[in-house]
Amino acid sequence: MAATRDFVIRFAGEGGQGMVTASEALAAAAAQVGYHVMTFVTFPSQIMGGPTWSQCRISVTPALSNGDTLDVLVAFNEEAYEVHKEELRDGGILVYDSAVFEVPEEDKGSMNIVALPYEELGKSTGNPRAANMVILGAVAQFVTWPEQYLEDFNVKRFTRGRPNDAEVVAANSMGLGLGRDAARESGFSLGELAAPDPPDYEQIIIKGNESFGLGALAAGLNFFVGYPISPATSILVFMEQNLRGEGTFVYQASSEIESISTIVGAGFVGKKAMTSTAGPGFSLMSEGLGMAWMMEIPCVVIDVQRGGPATGLPTKSEQSDLYMAMHPAHGDSQLPVIAPGTIEECFYAAMHALNWAERYQGPVIVLSEHMLSERVQNIRKPDPSLVEVEARQVYTGTNGYKRYEGDTVTPMPLPGGPGAYVANASEHDTIGDTTHLPVHHVRGTERRFGKLKLLEDTPYETRNTDNDVVIMPWGGSKGPAHEAYEKMMENGVPVGWYYTMFISPLNPKLLDELREKKLVLVPELNYLGQLSSILRQHGVNAKSITQYTGLPFKVADLVERVTAEVEAMAGSKVGV
Amino acid sequence: MAATRDFVIRFAGEGGQGMVTASEALAAAAAQVGYHVMTFVTFPSQIMGGPTWSQCRISVTPALSNGDTLDVLVAFNEEAYEVHKEELRDGGILVYDSAVFEVPEEDKGSMNIVALPYEELGKSTGNPRAANMVILGAVAQFVTWPEQYLEDFNVKRFTRGRPNDAEVVAANSMGLGLGRDAARESGFSLGELAAPDPPDYEQIIIKGNESFGLGALAAGLNFFVGYPISPATSILVFMEQNLRGEGTFVYQASSEIESISTIVGAGFVGKKAMTSTAGPGFSLMSEGLGMAWMMEIPCVVIDVQRGGPATGLPTKSEQSDLYMAMHPAHGDSQLPVIAPGTIEECFYAAMHALNWAERYQGPVIVLSEHMLSERVQNIRKPDPSLVEVEARQVYTGTNGYKRYEGDTVTPMPLPGGPGAYVANASEHDTIGDTTHLPVHHVRGTERRFGKLKLLEDTPYETRNTDNDVVIMPWGGSKGPAHEAYEKMMENGVPVGWYYTMFISPLNPKLLDELREKKLVLVPELNYLGQLSSILRQHGVNAKSITQYTGLPFKVADLVERVTAEVEAMAGSKVGV
Amino acid sequence: MTKRNPEYDFKWCPGCGDFGVKRAIELTIAARTTEMDIPFENNVIVAGIGCSGNLVHLTDGPQPFGFHGIHGRTLPVAFGIKSGNPDLEVMVVAGDGDFLSIGAEHIGPAAQRNLNVTCVIMDNGVYGLTKGQSSPTTQFGVVTSTTPGGKIEGEVKPFQYYLSLGASFVASAFSSKPREMAQMIREGMDYPGFSIVHVQSPCTTYNDNYDVLRGNAKKGIDPLTYDVPESHDPTDFREALRIAQDPGIPLGVLYAADNPEPLDERYASLNSRLRSRDVDQMIESFAIQ
Amino acid sequence: MTKRNPEYDFKWCPGCGDFGVKRAIELTIAARTTEMDIPFENNVIVAGIGCSGNLVHLTDGPQPFGFHGIHGRTLPVAFGIKSGNPDLEVMVVAGDGDFLSIGAEHIGPAAQRNLNVTCVIMDNGVYGLTKGQSSPTTQFGVVTSTTPGGKIEGEVKPFQYYLSLGASFVASAFSSKPREMAQMIREGMDYPGFSIVHVQSPCTTYNDNYDVLRGNAKKGIDPLTYDVPESHDPTDFREALRIAQDPGIPLGVLYAADNPEPLDERYASLNSRLRSRDVDQMIESFAIQ
Ligand SMILES: Cc1ncc(C[n+]2csc(CCOP(=O)(O)OP(=O)(O)O)c2C)c(N)n1
């Protein structure tokens, strides 16, 4: 039997049972020895209880999605067992805590089932938290990992300079052993996981929100305020810990209305200012974003999308804020939007967003989703030097300056320097005083939209673009779509690929290319098919592949749905 | 010389000089004797000063727009003279207060100029406010109106039961006479205005915002809160004066965030609840509107559009809030939107909006614009019986009800009655408790969108639809577009007409028809071409005729621009 | 999981103060409804977003109507509910973040109107549901995930705040004393005006301050809470304000203005004074004469 | 029309109190800038939306930087400006509607942070720019276009309100006394913390209360305003609160907390205490070891 190249394990139970820790620990351990990893977490918006699950994919090649079917399912309670068992692949292994519940007799024949009283076993090591170690030991055994992978990880992770380090490490090691023994006894195996093939570049292991944080700092962010909200809170917390030093400011605001107004104030005095939020907070920023657009003040908002509308599904994944991101407020405006598709892209997206804000002098939106922001993944170590850091044009002349003259970006005076003017959210004349004369409104409107041209020359990915039908995912759906695309290539399905994280403005050349396609399929996690609608506005024959379950796409579903569209277009079966 | 059938007079000066009063008085007087009238006002957002003008069109047939070119211009100061003189038609008459400024000698040859020291003359009557009467007397004389029209108006309007009524009427009458004399002396005339041809139906004379108010009351509105904002304040004031009696509630809120939350609370307990606002306030309602959609609570928001974005142009006309009206918040939602095109339609739009809210159980947006809301016009007396008043389905069963079960509208329990549930803005199960399970989010999303089907069967206007090119204006641009359409018919330009005030959801039959056209031209007052973009999303080949000056369309401009499009499409000159 | 909805899966952490608040609210509503012969379905609970607000899904026994909307807007919603149907008994339940941070703007208007609703505020000095950030009532200097160097903003002093904004009835309770709390909630509900029962309701997960509140002799901690002296006259505003400004957390009714007129009554009498016409008359008033 | 911009065409109505406020602000900024050798371009005025906020376009003489944004958000904007560049001298100018109605939520946080900006609030008891609706400071019972039967909501008592929220410096001025006002604004600007100069600035068009404020012997009207007694110790919070609660409108500095530390200083010392790393170090901290 050839070695497996990839496996997926899911931990399912109730909030507070340590499932997220387990999958992140497994990911960290696997990454340390050179595997590619990706976790996925989903939990209810609450502290305790509620159906939670977390999974970890470990792969010899880079992981593009979190994995459709499970090789191992660890069920922490009966409900979890019932809900998730269908996703266990044929030949997969179920692990459950036999001290907590019993698997129905009738199921026992159909699955590889390992009753593992890991709570008890964990406690028997002397470290009550070692239950996870018992599980990890068993899992490692199923894929015939060298013992030393996890043993090394244990030593590294738990040698934290605390007095009881040695005890904890020893207990954990015992837990690992107990797990291995139980797995070995069960007689089940997933075969051997192929040895890791560590990439030849440096890597880090990180969450999406942390990647945003690093990218923003790399681009010179020096002002951040935010109000807690899932799944964006960790950006605020990251900033509280890391945005420090001379000339920086970070603060928890009293609401999102305050956040947006405050970063506009900071942008006005020359700071590179940002906030982060999720849907409900983003809605509250509507008026403030219009203000920044009208006043031409640089600032960045990261909206980590969750399920909507309203309070919605705070800890689920959805891509349904695109309309709002582009047109968040009353009146004519179109905000620049960058939606990264991978954790690596999160880093550069933040850099570009801050650059864009400085370059076109206005608000920029970064869209993320729960699935992208909260998962852990190994990525190539980001290289800030790949994106040149930009600073706005600052006015350095004498007083009597017309800040708003002309039809494109003009140097911005900063308080404390020359060129005093009124930054005005009413329509204004060239010095910033209020006016309602038609000539100024026409000039102002065209100036504001004209500046978007400075952001149009953006890169996009293309593959096999000579096909009639192409797919063009956006944001975090890039990963599953990418994997689906590769599957379809293997299957011989004639389909092309487009992708860009620069959603607004869309590169006109990209639009030209898309307009020539018979059909552009847009996998996106929303009901309205928001990006495809926007493409149709631009004359592209686009159609969405939608999903609105609160969960990311499964690769197999995408393969099936895209293939069906290609076949419908071709009028016959395609591929293998 | 045949009698004129239509004439337009503009009063231009500075805020506070009584221009609005003058044009509204003229309109009222003309309407009393059976003419059709339409005023238009524009002023800066301030109390005193600033360039203001107001005009009044008087016509033998119904007025569709406020009139492109001026027959009479009354210039209150030199700046107004300079700015507006170009719009005076050849042979038109300029009136100015020779005590205030002098018309340059070089202009005097080219225009019919009447120096009328109306301030002084007005004061000489003993009533310092009679200056307007002097002007009106002169104007009436230019069109050879029977003296008695204005004399009668004077008596009716100023007999108000005050002790000095007789004196005022006498002074005004003297003012009218002084004006007439001056006009007669000038020797200029516009010929004779044809006698009025009073319609055989009953009429009222009213502003758009008042028409909304009446319609809302006719539909059973019993709860209103609002926060002052131009140009919507007059709806709030109307309600404070008229929404009275048993079971009603009207209140000035402390902000628009309060307004929206409050009407959602009132809708929850069974009230027909409404608020009105303009752009900035509408932006602040973003989150609350998402809440109403998610909780399925009836309520209505009238957004009287002004120039945007942000504080924008508070007292100018623009149709740039459509995107926001349809998708005001994060997440997947699409709000029903009704945008009346005439003051008469305002009445029925308010009725339909309240009906819709009850019928589909959710928030409904009415879009108006400054030009529609603040102008005065004679209209056919609205007949509330033309629209059947609807009431929501109320749950009358026993407790243990599943309020959110099923995929369409279900009877709504009201506090105080049976069927207690939790109205929940988080995703919820059938009884309203929070859940994040995919099955509920899918069901909930489809239920919420599915309810829009109940609003799809709406009427629309069509004319000459066998043409390849059609125009489809929306909102207050209907009037000028309608007049332009009639001009083009006269000119023999082959163009068709579509119109509906029911913008979201669009009637699928209408969309089917539009998809068959070669080109659908959408005159709209915004930069982005918002309605045409939405039509393109639906596969219609739509293109906007945009304008973003803060002013309504001129009929002649529309004729020219539409004709050019028709010619471009036909590849040759069309029409006369 | 609740008795009411076995499928519902939210749980408060063990020891969370909100359990006591839930109990007190259940008891009060049940008792009051029975004793005063109020139809149970006239009870409406408007809940904030937070661990605290989830109370609306957790009450056992007969179910009141609930409204669980968006963060910080309980009071405007309650304003719509009570003004839309003054017969209803409207209660607001919210956390310190929901009520005093993002929702702060609404307290003043409710107080100035004397909106006849009762607010039960669960103050745990932290944002619980979002996992432990600082809240308006987090004390100066305290370290949280968003104040890693200690909070540098002064804390809101809720009682002083409510009183100065003009709230008619202000009481202070502690989740560990549900019976006393129930009594205060009862008084607040019976009171004809805007009433607030502000409850110390510790968050065992992110800010376990039980010891500080009730004292712990073993650890040498004096209790921060103390009972409002029997002698206190709750109609004495200045005295109430003085108590509110003094150190420590007084438990009891601090203030109950004498004989206030609630908004619904003010409104009803105003409305009966003003002219009311039917729609036809109104339309007619615009006729071209 | 202003000297600064002859094309600008907004005008206050004759007699509007805001003229006096403009004068006082111009004088103070000019004098302070010169005397203290502050670069003029360090002055920033953040303006609310209202007749009052238009002041930012109307000042004569050298032009400070101005920020004229959206209704009610002066304080959060000022927070961003001052925290972004603590060297700036930040003044907020706003009306009673902008500051105390839609913007009310922001006063508490600014006070608790002791944000070092000076607010000059033009209180005319009405919404001027939108033409005469009731405002938070419109007195109970007053008829306006939105309270045709008389206002049934209690008015906000600004001084009590500011003090209870924790503002460090609270003064009361009258537009008819621009020199005294200038002195208070000067003290507020020199003061190291959140300072409010609340000005009675009558609206001659919609709420002409000059007579009520300064009295009119002929009409037998006693003045509502009176000077804060010389003997008042502005560091005495309770006494300040008492004055604020008493009838009449005291003119003068009511409160100036002793020796407060403004947010920018608090923040600077916090920030210097906390670890700061460069980006490469931070990236490295995520390395797979
Ligand atoms: C507009 C908006 N911003 C932020 C959030 C995220 N959020 C949910 S609960 C909460 C704070 C909860 O704190 P508190 O009100 O004290 O309640 P507790 O959980 O402590 O009981 C926040 C910030 C939200 N739901 N909506």
Ligand SMILES: Cc1ncc(C[n+]2csc(CCOP(=O)(O)OP(=O)(O)O)c2C)c(N)n1
């Ligand atoms: C969000 C929003 N709501 C409403 C308005 C309309 N508006 C402009 S000024 C104003 C009130 C002005 O009152 P105040 O602050 O007292 O200033 P004043 O004109 O009296 O000086 C209002 C409600 C607005 N611009 N934005």
Ligand code: SF4
């Ligand atoms: S996190 Fe705190 S407030 Fe929330 S349930 Fe747990 S203990 Fe209670």
Ligand code: SF4
């Ligand atoms: S309306 Fe009132 S506040 Fe506004 S400018 Fe005129 S007098 Fe001043």
Ligand SMILES: [Mg+2]
């Ligand atoms: Mg809390």
Ligand SMILES: [Mg+2]
């Ligand atoms: Mg005011």
